[in-house]
Amino acid sequence: MNFDGWGLQRWANHFNHMLNIANPPNRYRFDVGQLAMETSNAMFPSDPITKVSEENLDGFAGALIPAESRTKWGIVYGSGQSPGRRRFTTAHELGHYLLHRKKYPNGIHSSEADVDGRTQLEVEREANEFASWLLMPLDDFRKQISPTDKPDFDAIGRCASRYEVSLVAAVLRWLRYTERRAVFVTSVDGYIKWAWSSDIAFKSGIFIRTSRGPVELPASSAVAQEQFTLDVRSGVDHAAGVWFNEPVREHSFRSEHYDTAYTLLHLRNAEPKAWNEGEPLEDTYERFMRR
Numbered sequence: 001m002n003f004d005g006w007g008l009q010r011w012a013n014h015f016n017h018m019l020n021i022a023n024p025p026n027r028y029r030f031d032v033g034q035l036a037m038e039t040s041n042a043m044f045p046s047d048p049i050t051k052v053s054e055e056n057l058d059g060f061a062g063a064l065i066p067a068e069s070r071t072k073w074g075i076v077y078g079s080g081q082s083p084g085r086r087r088f089t090t091a092h093e094l095g096h097y098l099l100h101r102k103k104y105p106n107g108i109h110s111s112e113a114d115v116d117g118r119t120q121l122e123v124e125r126e127a128n129e130f131a132s133w134l135l136m137p138l139d140d141f142r143k144q145i146s147p148t149d150k151p152d153f154d155a156i157g158r159c160a161s162r163y164e165v166s167l168v169a170a171v172l173r174w175l176r177y178t179e180r181r182a183v184f185v186t187s188v189d190g191y192i193k194w195a196w197s198s199d200i201a202f203k204s205g206i207f208i209r210t211s212r213g214p215v216e217l218p219a220s221s222a223v224a225q226e227q228f229t230l231d232v233r234s235g236v237d238h239a240a241g242v243w244f245n246e247p248v249r250e251h252s253f254r255s256e257h258y259d260t261a262y263t264l265l266h267l268r269n270a271e272p273k274a275w276n277e278g279e280p281l282e283d284t285y286e287r288f289m290r291r
C-alpha cells in the first residue's frame with residue numbers, strides 16, 4: 001500500500017481506528033513508543049523505528065534520528081520531561097517519521113518551542129497537530145467537554161489525565177474545537193508570554209498579541225495581583241475594562257513546577273452581528289502563530 005499522500009489527520013485517524021478496534025485496557029494512555037515501533041515495523045519494514053529512548057538532548061525536546069545504515073530510525077526524547085510531555089514529544093516525533101522522514105533523511109531535531117506550539121515552522125506544526133489528534137481524539141474529547149461547555153481547569157485537567165498529556169496540551173486541543181469565546185494565557189513575573197484565542201473569540205477581535213514581545217498583565221486582573229487562591233482558580237468575574245472591553249470570567253493558578261501562571265478567560269458568546277459573506281476560513285493555528 002502507498003501511504004505517500006497521507007496527511008496528518010489521515011494518519012491520526014488510522015491509528016485511532018486501530019486503537020478503537022483493539023480497545024486495549026489503557027485505550028487513551030497507550031504506549032506511544034510501542035505503537036511507533038510496532039506499526040512502523042509492520043507498515044515500513046525497510047526503515048522502521050526500532051528504538052525509543054530518553055537522552056540528554058541539550059536544549060532539544062526530542063529528535064527523530066536515522067541509524068548510520070539509514071535502514072532504521074530512532075525516536076529520542078529529552079531527559080527530565082513529565083510523563084505527559086514525554087508522550088507528546090514521542091507522538092510529535094512519530095509524526096515527523098510518518099510525514100517528513102523522506103524529505104529529511106538526516107533526521108529532525110525539535111526544540112522546546114517546536115513541541116509546545118510556539119513555532120511557525122510548517123513541519124513542526126504538522127507534527128504537533130498529528131500528536132494532538134493521535135493522543136486526544138476529537139470524538140472522545142467532545143464527549144468529555146462539549147463544544148458549548150465553559151470548562152474550568154479541573155475539567156480540562158481531567159482530560160489531561162485521561163489522555164496522559166500536559167494540561168497545556170489539553171487546553172490547546174479544547175480551544176481548537178470549542179464554540180465558546182475563550183482565551184488561554186501563560187505569564188511569568190507579570191508578563192504574558194503567549195496567549196491563544198478560540199476561533200470564535202479571535203473572530204470577534206478578542207486576542208492578545210505577543211509576537212512583538214512580552215505584554216504586561218492587566219493590573220487589576222487576579223493573576224497580576226498574584227491572587228493564587230482556590231477561588232480564583234475556580235473563576236472570578238471581572239467587569240469590562242479589566243482584560244478586554246467587556247466582562248470576563250478569569251480562572252488563574254500558578255504552576256507548582258515552573259514559575260508560570262496559567263489563565264483561562266471565558267467571555268460571553270456574542271450574537272453574530274451579520275452573516276459572513278464568504279470570508280475565507282483561515283486556519284486558527286496559523287493565525288495564532290502569525291501574531
Ligand SMILES: [Zn+2]
Nearest residue numbers: 110114124127
Ligand atoms: Zn519537531
